[in-house]
Amino acid sequence: MKKHNFSSGPAILPQSVMEEAGKAVVDWNGMGLSLLEISHRSKEFVSVMEEAQQLTKELLNINDDYSVLFLTGGASSQFYMTAMNLLDKEETACYIDTGNWSAKAIKEAKIFGKIVEVASSKDKEYVYIPKGFTLPNEAKYLHITTNNTVQGTQFQEIPNVNVPLVADMSSDIFSRPIDIEKYGLIYAGAQKNMGPAGTTMVIVRKDLVGKLNREIPTMLNYKIHVDKGSMFNTPPVFPVFVSMLTLRWLKAQGGVEAIQKINEAKAKLLYDEIDSNPCFRGRVAVEDRSLMNVTFFAQTPELEKAFSEIAKANNISAINGYRTIGGFRASIYNAMPMESVEYLVKTMRDFAKQYA
Amino acid sequence: MKKHNFSSGPAILPQSVMEEAGKAVVDWNGMGLSLLEISHRSKEFVSVMEEAQQLTKELLNINDDYSVLFLTGGASSQFYMTAMNLLDKEETACYIDTGNWSAKAIKEAKIFGKIVEVASSKDKEYVYIPKGFTLPNEAKYLHITTNNTVQGTQFQEIPNVNVPLVADMSSDIFSRPIDIEKYGLIYAGAQKNMGPAGTTMVIVRKDLVGKLNREIPTMLNYKIHVDKGSMFNTPPVFPVFVSMLTLRWLKAQGGVEAIQKINEAKAKLLYDEIDSNPCFRGRVAVEDRSLMNVTFFAQTPELEKAFSEIAKANNISAINGYRTIGGFRASIYNAMPMESVEYLVKTMRDFAKQYA
Numbered sequence: 001m002k003k004h005n006f007s008s009g010p011a012i013l014p015q016s017v018m019e020e021a022g023k024a025v026v027d028w029n030g031m032g033l034s035l036l037e038i039s040h041r042s043k044e045f046v047s048v049m050e051e052a053q054q055l056t057k058e059l060l061n062i063n064d065d066y067s068v069l070f071l072t073g074g075a076s077s078q079f080y081m082t083a084m085n086l087l088d089k090e091e092t093a094c095y096i097d098t099g100n101w102s103a104k105a106i107k108e109a110k111i112f113g114k115i116v117e118v119a120s121s122k123d124k125e126y127v128y129i130p131k132g133f134t135l136p137n138e139a140k141y142l143h144i145t146t147n148n149t150v151q152g153t154q155f156q157e158i159p160n161v162n163v164p165l166v167a168d169m170s171s172d173i174f175s176r177p178i179d180i181e182k183y184g185l186i187y188a189g190a191q192k193n194m195g196p197a198g199t200t201m202v203i204v205r206k207d208l209v210g211k212l213n214r215e216i217p218t219m220l221n222y223k224i225h226v227d228k229g230s231m232f233n234t235p236p237v238f239p240v241f242v243s244m245l246t247l248r249w250l251k252a253q254g255g256v257e258a259i260q261k262i263n264e265a266k267a268k269l270l271y272d273e274i275d276s277n278p279c280f281r282g283r284v285a286v287e288d289r290s291l292m293n294v295t296f297f298a299q300t301p302e303l304e305k306a307f308s309e310i311a312k313a314n315n316i317s318a319i320n321g322y323r324t325i326g327g328f329r330a331s332i333y334n335a336m337p338m339e340s341v342e343y344l345v346k347t348m349r350d351f352a353k354q355y356a
Numbered sequence: 357m358k359k360h361n362f363s364s365g366p367a368i369l370p371q372s373v374m375e376e377a378g379k380a381v382v383d384w385n386g387m388g389l390s391l392l393e394i395s396h397r398s399k400e401f402v403s404v405m406e407e408a409q410q411l412t413k414e415l416l417n418i419n420d421d422y423s424v425l426f427l428t429g430g431a432s433s434q435f436y437m438t439a440m441n442l443l444d445k446e447e448t449a450c451y452i453d454t455g456n457w458s459a460k461a462i463k464e465a466k467i468f469g470k471i472v473e474v475a476s477s478k479d480k481e482y483v484y485i486p487k488g489f490t491l492p493n494e495a496k497y498l499h500i501t502t503n504n505t506v507q508g509t510q511f512q513e514i515p516n517v518n519v520p521l522v523a524d525m526s527s528d529i530f531s532r533p534i535d536i537e538k539y540g541l542i543y544a545g546a547q548k549n550m551g552p553a554g555t556t557m558v559i560v561r562k563d564l565v566g567k568l569n570r571e572i573p574t575m576l577n578y579k580i581h582v583d584k585g586s587m588f589n590t591p592p593v594f595p596v597f598v599s600m601l602t603l604r605w606l607k608a609q610g611g612v613e614a615i616q617k618i619n620e621a622k623a624k625l626l627y628d629e630i631d632s633n634p635c636f637r638g639r640v641a642v643e644d645r646s647l648m649n650v651t652f653f654a655q656t657p658e659l660e661k662a663f664s665e666i667a668k669a670n671n672i673s674a675i676n677g678y679r680t681i682g683g684f685r686a687s688i689y690n691a692m693p694m695e696s697v698e699y700l701v702k703t704m705r706d707f708a709k710q711y712a
Binding site: 002037104219 | 359364374380381389390394432460464467595
């Protein structure tokens with residue numbers, strides 16, 4: 001029996017994608033070869049890369065001012081690559097600190113330029129998204145983390161500023177439409193809402209790259225990857241392939257507008273249960289709640305322990321909160337079926353009947 | 357029908373590995389979850405990483421002075437990471453230039469320190485391995501590329517020097533025993549002799565890392581990855597898993613000593629045919645021939661075209677030479693069965709009967 005998988009990442013992917021990917025590992029498209037053993041320069045793989053890029057542009061309505069790259073590594077590599085490629089030592093970039101990952105992005109960026117933290121919700125353990133802030137005139141870009149996987153908060157309004165946004169969208173890319181004009185660069189590790197671990201998508205405005213005096217190693221230089229169409233070196237073939245399959249699946253669901261409605265319905269169902277169930281309470285400011293990572297607590301440590309055990313016994317997987325926060329976190333990414341959210345809600349209701 | 361796959365990389369993997377990997381993508385070990393959708397912090401994946409590291413140490417007879425890391429990216433990322441982590445700006449490292457990839461390693465290293473090219477075979481289009489060279493006293497390490505995938509040459513004797521070797525073993529790791537004491541650091545992109553694209557193994561002597569004053573981004577700092585057991589961030593889960601399966605397979609074959617004998621027999625069979633067949637000739641110096649990548653030419657352009665077509669028609673895949681060199685290249689890594697080499701040799705013999 002399949003488990004109901006609420007893992008925060010690596011995370012659930014559509015069942016049909018995993019079945020197709022599993023077959024391709026053994027024999028891809030009846031070629032008599034595994035996807036894993038063919039050249040990345042073969043026309044077959046080149047078409048996978050191109051389709052992944054094209055689907056990204058189509059699904060997010062991205063124009064040709066931007067390049068779509070599938071690089072190696074995770075978002076953690078983009079923490080430094082963004083600043084390394086966009087910010088000279090004497091230039092200033094602004095950051096909003098909304099959680100563990102944005103704090104890490106700030107730390108790495110400081111190696112490469114002047115970093116101003118214009119807002120932070122660290123004062124209240126990151127349970128809200130800061131709203132009011134002023135950018136210094138010299139700001140070159142503003143970095144935000146649109147969804148905070150650990151904390152369970154999400155920017156419901158993307159800030160309007162007069163500099164390009166650089167955004168870590170690792171945990172909510174493709175969950176809702178974006179206004180690409182606001183962004184200079186978007187990055188997203190695949191393993192939350194797009195594919196397996198091992199590739200990170202970078203969407204970058206082409207006129208922003210290759211402008212610094214800094215000497216940048218070839219593999220870390222966005223300009224090289226833009227010029228080579230993300231095929232400078234051997235890309236992470238399998239993670240890119242599975243991401244492409246997931247984007248095909250998303251298109252078949254009706255695209256990001258359609259999936260957004262489903263995401264809203266799934267999140268509403270679960271938050272309504274948290275708010276009405278006497279055994280639980282939400283963790284973060286209501287207006288900043290994430291539609292992707294639903295964080296909540298049981299009312300007592302005893303209830304937490306009991307629900308944790310009951311969830312596990314009922315095939316609900318990976319619902320425990322982040323290690324430094326505790327409680328629960330249900331990650332309900334695009335691929336999470338409504339049925340699994342309904343099943344979780346029903347389990348919470350049954351739990352309340354017994355324990356409230 | 358399965359093809360005989362002579363691709364230089366991504367390259368052939370054992371059939372049993374691809375079948376097990378394909379199943380794990382759909383449902384891993386009957387867990388009711390795909391390998392792709394579980395946390396990298398789960399005990400199941402942590403044990404995969406640990407087994408991959410342990411098998412590497414066991415197969416290559418590596419002691420605990422060294423750490424085994426499975427990082428993201430390819431060998432191209434190690435071209436700069438090695439120098440970035442091991443060489444201060446004023447320090448000197450030596451490089452031997454034996455082909456396309458070592459030339460790239462030299463280019464990237466120059467960003468971080470003083471690089472002395474102590475020997476090169478570029479004068480003769482890299483068809484041999486330079487033997488005589490002198491290291492300056494100030495050398496901190498000597499970098500070599502043990503096997504040159506593009507050229508078809510291989511160090512049959514590893515140089516004896518009084519500094520640690522830093523070696524790119526991307527295309528011959530696990531093909532023969534190594535004397536680990538000679539090395540400060542070994543790196544190898546998985547996609548030739550170890551696994552699919554998307555991870556690179558780094559074997560590093562622990563006392564060499566974390567010693568520079570340079571400010572290094574966290575993700576690029578070997579010291580961090582050593583201290584975190586290669587689990588600082590989300591590793592490339594699937595490529596690491598498939599690499600681990602391949603190492604299990606290698607152990608079951610009898611380890612590197614056993615596979616070396618098979619590799620020698622496969623290479624001898626093919627080189628003997630090249631040397632005796634009137635339609636073909638080898639490309640590189642006989643004493644420096646690679647046991648992994650067998651490069652050869654047809655005697656005329658007409659014969660080249662004809663054999664290329666006949667190979668393709670006979671299910672022999674990816675045997676054409678590198679684009680700047682032409683001719684043929686048969687990559688016969690560990691996973692290449694003797695039967696496929698015999699089949700290629702028979703095809704060459706039949707070709708000679710018709711065309712010689």
